[in-house]
Amino acid sequence: MRYLPLFHDTRHLKVLVVGGGEVAARKVALWARSQATITIVSPALVPSLSERVANGTVNHIPSPILEQHLDGQDGVVVATDDAELNRQVAHWARARRQWVNVVDDPEACSVITPAIVDRSPIVVAIGSEGAAPVLVRTLRAQLETLLPTSLGQLAEFIGGQRQRVQQAVAQPRALWERFVARNGLSWNETSPALLTELEQQVDSETESGRIWWVAAGVEAGLLPIDALPQLQRLDRVVLVDEPSERLTELWRRDASVHRIGECGAEQVNAWLAQGEQLLLVAASQSPWQAHWPQLQVLAPGQVPD
Numbered sequence: 379m380r381y382l383p384l385f386h387d388t389r390h391l392k393v394l395v396v397g398g399g400e401v402a403a404r405k406v407a408l409w410a411r412s413q414a415t416i417t418i419v420s421p422a423l424v425p426s427l428s429e430r431v432a433n434g435t436v437n438h439i440p441s442p443i444l445e446q447h448l449d450g451q452d453g454v455v456v457a458t459d460d461a462e463l464n465r466q467v468a469h470w471a472r473a474r475r476q477w478v479n480v481v482d483d484p485e486a487c488s489v490i491t492p493a494i495v496d497r498s499p500i501v502v503a504i505g506s507e508g509a510a511p512v513l514v515r516t517l518r519a520q521l522e523t524l525l526p527t528s529l530g531q532l533a534e535f536i537g538g539q540r541q542r543v544q545q546a547v548a549q550p551r552a553l554w555e556r557f558v559a560r561n562g563l564s565w566n567e568t569s570p571a572l573l574t575e576l577e578q579q580v581d582s583e584t585e586s587g588r589i590w591w592v593a594a595g596v597e598a599g600l601l602p603i604d605a606l607p608q609l610q611r612l613d614r615v616v617l618v619d620e621p622s623e624r625l626t627e628l629w630r631r632d633a634s635v636h637r638i639g640e641c642g643a644e645q646v647n648a649w650l651a652q653g654e655q656l657l658l659v660a661a662s663q664s665p666w667q668a669h670w671p672q673l674q675v676l677a678p679g680q681v682p683d
């Protein structure tokens with residue numbers, strides 16, 4: 379990954395937009411959806427930008443860009459019609475360790491803008507590292523139809539309940555997994571009642587520990603799609619042999635990773651007794667079957683229970 383996606387908290391962010399044409403206006407329209415403070419520097423403005431200046435939602439410096447205009451800004455969006463000037467501004471910004479986005483010039487950019495599916499607080503950002511904007515746009519359009527409009531409302535509901543649930547039940551993650559599996563991705567009026575019902579259920583049962591085996595050299599892309607939820611539920615990964623990089627990307631990022639030589643089989647038994655979900659990564663399954671007869675297999679072509 380040459381470009382790493384991150385979500386900026388824009389509440390205290392200051393952004394300078396250089397240029398006041400239609401292209402700058404499109405960039406300002408994007409930034410205006412955030413909470414950043416926007417300042418435009420440009421001798422002239424198109425009407426939609428003049429309007430934003432008039433109603434006080436953006437600041438305006440009516441002059442050609444000078445290096446000192448970058449003072450105090452977190453980042454810069456450059457959109458004049460002078461490619462050489464755009465590069466110069468990008469150079470100033472980079473020298474000051476400010477981020478910079480230059481329209482039509484990916485090489486001069488330190489950040490690029492993704493296509494966005496906005497179901498705030500759920501936000502999907504799609505990028506192609508500058509390679510294929512139309513493909514990105516098409517993918518965005520498909521996701522728009524796939525993600526229910528009430529997804530954001532559902533996320534807000536969950537966000538509002540999480541702290542209470544953390545105190546109220548022993549296994550919050552098991553509860554949320556079951557809730558999302560049963561409720562689906564839409565908010566509906568029965569969602570709160572479903573949560574209450576499931577809360578009472580998970581409290582009266584403790585999840586039993588499970589241990590899965592996956593071959594260290596497995597072709598990760600060939601694992602059955604049904605294995606993915608299991609990998610996303612893992613508490614720990616126990617390494618006998620080194621996993622392929624693709625495999626490490628599939629398991630839950632918060633799962634802790636141990637080497638069998640360091641933690642030992644006894645420790646693994648203790649984790650299982652606590653109801654944890656474990657993944658054993660080893661070249662072969664048979665020597666470990668003796669330790670854990672309940673060992674389940676994640677392998678291409680094999681659908682997990």
Ligand SMILES: C[C@@]1(CC(=O)O)c2cc3[nH]c(cc4nc(cc5[nH]c(cc(n2)[C@H]1CCC(=O)O)[C@@](C)(CC(=O)O)[C@@H]5CCC(=O)O)C(CC(=O)O)=C4CCC(=O)O)c(CCC(=O)O)c3CC(=O)O
Nearest residue numbers: 482484490491492493494505506507508509511514515518
């Ligand atoms: C680097 C980046 C600039 C940045 O970060 O600002 C960039 C660069 C360039 N775009 C070009 C062209 C087009 N871009 C689009 C569309 C989008 N382009 C977007 C982002 C980005 N475009 C950034 C990389 C993002 C990434 O890949 O991850 C999207 C996702 C978001 C957004 O624009 O905010 C938005 C879809 C949003 C949506 O639908 O949701 C279309 C299609 C259309 O408009 O319908 C075309 C015409 C077809 C074509 O030319 O492919 C050209 C050639 C210009 C020329 O010379 O003519 C360059 C320059 C070059 O590639 O050198």
Ligand SMILES: NC(=O)C1=CN([C@@H]2O[C@H](COP(=O)(O)OP(=O)(O)OC[C@H]3O[C@@H](n4cnc5c(N)ncnc54)[C@H](O)[C@@H]3O)[C@@H](O)[C@H]2O)C=CC1
Nearest residue numbers: 396397398399400401402419420421422442443457458459
């Ligand atoms: N208009 C479009 O749909 C597209 C435009 N582009 C490119 O994007 C760039 C910008 O496009 P437009 O906004 O349409 O151009 P534009 O010519 O309408 O606007 C350029 C803006 O830059 C400002 N400017 C010029 N010199 C400046 C300086 N020294 N300091 C600060 N501001 C300055 C001008 O006042 C003007 O507001 C151009 O390079 C164009 O080739 C690319 C794809 C599509």
